[in-house]
Amino acid sequence: MKNRNVGHGRKDGTLKQRAIETAAGMFVDAGYNGISMREISESLGVSKAALYYHFKDKQDLMVAILESYLERMESLFESDISQGRNCREQITRLVTLIFAQPPQQRAVMRLASQEMGNLDPEIREEFGRTYHRKFIRRIKSILQTGVSRGEIKLMDTASATWVLLGMMYPFFYPGSANSERDATRLVDQILTIFFDGADSRARRQDPGA
Amino acid sequence: MKNRNVGHGRKDGTLKQRAIETAAGMFVDAGYNGISMREISESLGVSKAALYYHFKDKQDLMVAILESYLERMESLFESDISQGRNCREQITRLVTLIFAQPPQQRAVMRLASQEMGNLDPEIREEFGRTYHRKFIRRIKSILQTGVSRGEIKLMDTASATWVLLGMMYPFFYPGSANSERDATRLVDQILTIFFDGADSRARRQDPGA
DNA sequence: CCTACCGATCGGTAGG
């Protein structure tokens, strides 16, 4: 279980990592149920049994993909974002970084919410908790601090977090904002709406400019 | 195709309609691939063959569910919403009506975007066009009018439409805003953020109140 | 010859 060194000087962990990346791409394109373990193994040039050596079952592979992505998301918080000077700047950094990822990588976020229903209830709940702890909680915390500092309107920060994530969600689909130029514009529009609103009577990002 | 009165005084079309409603509920709970035609037919108390009499295949049943929902959405536009006096009021009516639906019915919207990848490319594209024509286009049009009237900031209304829909999306999952009280608060928060922004320096819905 | 179904089973493929 501990996945110990098999020795022999071979490159261990290589197939496992390749499998996570390859399968992620295939699941993103065709959905969890749209891709079979056979197809994944063929893409990797190994047998199905080889896959089952590294992953207990299909679900286990899926969870590994999601956890791998979550870890990358977590690292975003620990580097750039926390250095933002206030709530707005921290959220701006977060959204910018998310859209700075390659589209296919962003799509894993959609994969997570879309296919979580295919996981066993226990696994789903455990992953849900990890997701909350490593991602949702951080965003909520930024908004909460913003509220207590008076930077953000007094509101329910839990649902506001979901609203913010929801605003990005449609653009996690392939074909949305693939160019860097589109992404930049989109990030700008999302942040403007979230902080300043769409109403023309609301303040603009650069007042008087 | 017209499927009309066959006479004899029997209740025609009953099973077909029941199947659409029952399957919609099951798909919402377990996903398109999580429910078999056998399970659906058993829930209806009929044979699988009976289902296949009314629907060419599983996909055909799915499309019928989505189209049935789209028609209901379309009717929203033709009654209440268009009577809104300006952009903000029309969008407010739209969002309010969407959240006034029972949660399980709202969830069909999530089902549509979530499981569209399981449809054949041709079918998917055709449904995508209908979805755009009956729903997306209408929202975009409201925003567009708002922009040209100066009620809404100058922005890309296509992506703004997706942003607005995205804000609602997380609450189309079961367990989100099930009570009427939650729904009311949520609608309020979504509309406030969309029009006025979360920033405390932005205008409030009732200035000075 | 129509409609609205049923009991039984098909060929093919899934995860393991």
Added chain:
DNA sequence: CCTACCGATCGGTAGG
């Protein structure tokens, strides 16, 4: 890590 398979179940269709 592979070859060789399995038990179960899938969506779909036969004749009547």
